[in-house]
Amino acid sequence: MMAIRRNLLISISIIALLLAACGAPQSQTPTAAPAPTSAPTSAPAPTTAPSGAVVSATPGLNIDMILLPKFLGIAVFDQAHEGAKEAHAELRNQGKLIFTGPTAENSVAGQIETLTNAATQGVKAVMLSNNAGDQIAAAAQAAQAAGVTVVTWDSPIPSAQGETVFVAQVDFNETGRVMADMALSILGPEGGEFAILSASPDAANQNAWIAAMKEVLKEPKYANLKLVDIVYGNDQSEESYKQALALVDKHPNLKLIMAPTTVGIAAAAKAMTDEGLCDRVKVSGLGLPAEMASYTLSGCAPQFALWSFKDLGYLTYHLTYLIASGALKGVEGERFTAGRMGTYTIEKDPTRPKGLRVLMGPFTVYTAENVNK
């Protein structure tokens, strides 16, 4: 039953993607000016590729690539690595796939260091889940100037300077809507007060999602949902746990905690369960099924959403391989196949004025019925 519904969801979104893919190049062909960001190829970008031509990869090339997560020791990044490894084997890349990352407390400086040294090492491409915001832009631009392809995934460079394309796990505006929808479905039409427990105040993707959610909340449909507070647990269990409890103390009428981070949602659910508050305050947001299953079944976190990080790693690898090998230029309107995942298009990123993205999608919304699948 559920499987059918999910498949339907996937096929609908694929159709939507295809439609978008067909639409985009036609409407955008006039703007052929190369992006002002220093793209690796200084040649005028020939965007005259016939619309509909789908590029696919030539296997067996020799391209050294680095997969650079925010930091090591987090399950989702390892899942992305699994996906990248799958693609690496599939494309029979003669080069190396290097999975390396900084420590959590040295994330910003460490990412900049890896990116800077990538050029020195002669690595061809870096796949970056950016944790440094725009602070990494200069290093990324320098790497590009030295001939390194920089593709971001999971979290982009906000100004888009220094990155060729961003592989978006989901549409960032869509994330806001999905969170609002989950809140509405948990709280019901009468609504109520809810609060957001985010990662750090500097996390670019979380901030974008929260902004998108605030936009969505302005619609009359969500008029009864009242966002009363935003707090930050810094993606640490203990801090998130404390913040979740403080939210309950601070807002006596709070009915829901929305945590758009896997660490935050698990900590909040544990805190509510421990304090016996689940009847009063529900938890939702973005979470890993393995970490959330018991809370979903107990009704503490009736709904949460996530995407497949493995697929994200797989798709990112394919795209990066294509750009680094020169098969794709990394400009708007280009289409390509990413192995088992099908065809994708490089398009304008609606959430960043200068950015390009490839949209993976869709969300999987987990409930008691599908969480243990």
Next chain:
Amino acid sequence: MGANLRRLVSWEGFLLGILVLVIIVNTSRAPAYLSLTNQINLFQLSIEKIIVALVMTFVIINGEIDLSVASVMGLAACMIAVLFESGVPLPLAILAALIAGVCCGAFNGLWVAYVGLPSLAVTLAGMIGYRGVARILIEDRSIGGFPAWFTALGQQPLLGPFPLSLILFAVLFALAIIILQFSGIGRIIYVIGNNAAVARYSGIDTPRLKLGVFVASGLIAAMAGVLLAARLGAVRGNTAEGFELDIITMVLLGGVSIFGGVGNLVGVGLAILVILNLRNGMSLLNVTGNVQTGVIGVLLILSVLLPNLVQMARERLQRRTTQRKEVQVETETSASS
């Protein structure tokens, strides 16, 4: 004194040995290591930390510690960003950031030198508090888009292949050596670090000097924060977070005693070279961040442990030989009588 000197020399010899080893391994394993760009990158990637390490050497030799430097760096960076965003001309914003650094340093110094609170406690509070002020200023924003001349100063070479910050480091290093190792002030800093009571009795204005050292620490940290903002081209609330441990590691590896009074800038300079080259080499060989930090942790411990073990073994040997001699003398005297 002679023993102390020998100990210092052996420490630096030890660091030099490690440095040579690291350079040899790096050269043989990572072909790109010796290239000029890499050699400059290697400094440039940690330039702000090593600048602050210089002034931290003064603080620790003086018998204190400053845990707040990274937060002062972050505060300075946030200040220029926020002021610049609100329309203040950048040079003025930089000046304000430096003044803020001086204020932070003076605040720390006053509590430590004139109230007599332990610097560990005061600067721990400063570490949390100054970061907090930075957060109040910048909240959850990321501010960039500085004028090109500013980011160019942080990123582009200024003189030959050398960027401004590297030149600045060289100048500061020379200046620091002159002050700490060859001037009267330097000598007083050592005396205070060795024995604050002695310093007080010999008529040294200990509080004023301590205050001065903390003000210098704040000022240099703020300057490093400005340089960091220029190099990164964007600032956030967590800019420079966690740098304090790296900075203190460099100073301690350089043979500076955490109890004050012992150590010198040559050692710290060598320690900086060892850490930067080691990190760079490991990074070029794709060693992950936590293993890098772990290796430096091992090195930090071994650098003190090994000389100590050697010395202990030597002492034991000496004791045994003198004992044997005593026994010999005894038997000789008993034989002669």
Next chain:
Amino acid sequence: MSNRTVRIKVKTMTAWRQRIRPEQLRELSLVVLIAAALLIFGWQIENFLSARTFNRIATSVAIVGMVAIGQTLVVLTRNIDLSVGSIVGFTAYFVGSQLAANNAMGAPVAVALAVAVGGLMGLINGLIVAYGRVPAIITTLGTLAIYRMLLINYANARTVTVDSLPSWVVDFSRQTLLSIGDFAVRPLMVVTLATVVVFQFVLGYTVFGRRLYAIGSNPEAARFAGLPAQRLVLIAFTLCGMLAGLAGFLFLARFGTITAVAGQGIELESVAAVVVGGVNTFGGSGTALGALLGAFLIDLLGQGLLRWLGISEFWRDALLGLLILLAVASDAVILGWLRQLWQRGAEVNHGR
């Protein structure tokens, strides 16, 4: 320093001991500060003075408090242990993954495992510091990184999840042993309180405790008096590691979801607790109870600020830093004042 002066010192110390000890005054000043903070928050924040607030702080202090007791032992000997955060994280993850792999493992075994692993790490610290003569800050700055590296390599990006743990672990932090009105007595809190009581006794009334103070307040004199300083430091570090290991188990029980970054930053929190708790960073004075009160005060300030509606999230750190400074400063001022009073009293006594 001759033996005689040491003896005189010891004699005057015992004379002092008969009256109120300075540590008790220090604890008293902390209690005054806590009361002041409670009054201010209670006046400013609606419903702050409730059983719930107490329960919150008590449970959340349990872990940091436990680490702070160990930290106190080390700081008393003029040393510091910065590796405790990594020890907490490593033991939490290690015991968690063992429990996940073997759900039948009983509570005593799991706790013993946590204490043993923590103790081993503390023993390593202690050996390097006491017998290798490496300053504690260098040693533990090193092992901070090394233990974390071991954890990340051992964990290999897997996460210990609540579902994989036996239910008794997860329920451990939820249970209420005893409730007085709304005040709930939780196991976490009881374990930490019991530990404080034990160490308060050990430090105050045993030979071992007095020796710790002695080697911290005057290492030279202690050596002349023939105290086994090296062994004492080794024991202090080992105990600190064991307590950190126990805290690791509490951490596992409380949070359930353990990643490779677990426990990061506890070292600074525990140092802050110790410093605010009036343990002298130059060794020789301070108590386990003081450290726990310090942890309590910091957490109280944190909770109060979290819930103070007028205060935005971004003001929290700045105020917390300021409050910690004020706590330390006023503690020093109050203590200086009390010490003067008390010295005057002692002089009067001597004059008699």
